Amino acid sequence: MIFANPPPNLSCKYFTHSTEFIIWARKNKKVSHYYNYELMKSINGGTQMKDVWHLPAIAPWEKSCGKHPTQKPLALLTRIILASTEKNDWILDPFTGSSTTGIAANLTN
Numbered sequence: 001m002i003f004a005n006p007p008p009n010l011s012c013k014y015f016t017h018s019t020e021f022i023i024w025a026r027k028n029k030k031v032s033h034y035y036n037y038e039l040m041k042s043i044n045g046g047t048q049m050k051d052v053w054h055l056p057a058i059a060p061w062e063k064s065c066g067k068h069p070t071q072k073p074l075a076l077l078t079r080i081i082l083a084s085t086e087k088n089d090w091i092l093d094p095f096t097g098s099s100t101t102g103i104a105a106n107l108t109n
């Protein structure tokens with residue numbers, strides 16, 4: 001999956017990225033991954049969803065609890081959770097700096 005709204009190049013020492021890769025995994029290789037194809041298709045106006053998503057940047061209210069340098073928009077994490085988990089699944093985010101993943105998981109059960 002690629003998110004087409006990455007953070008700016010703050011160091012000014014290289015080309016600014018136009019996308020940011022997002023990787024997800026599962027704990028057990030023997031259990032196939034879950035993908036909610038029908039929901040993703042309905043979110044995308046009835047057509048198959050592509051791997052590059054154009055979502056709005058982080059809203060000002062999302063930064064209300066402090067500024068995290070790599071914080072992702074709530075809409076992005078919500079879409080990922082809806083696409084790849086079923087209700088009451090466990091989600092691990094080892095880099096949960098601003099807890100956007102936790103908020104999205106709570107909102108989507």
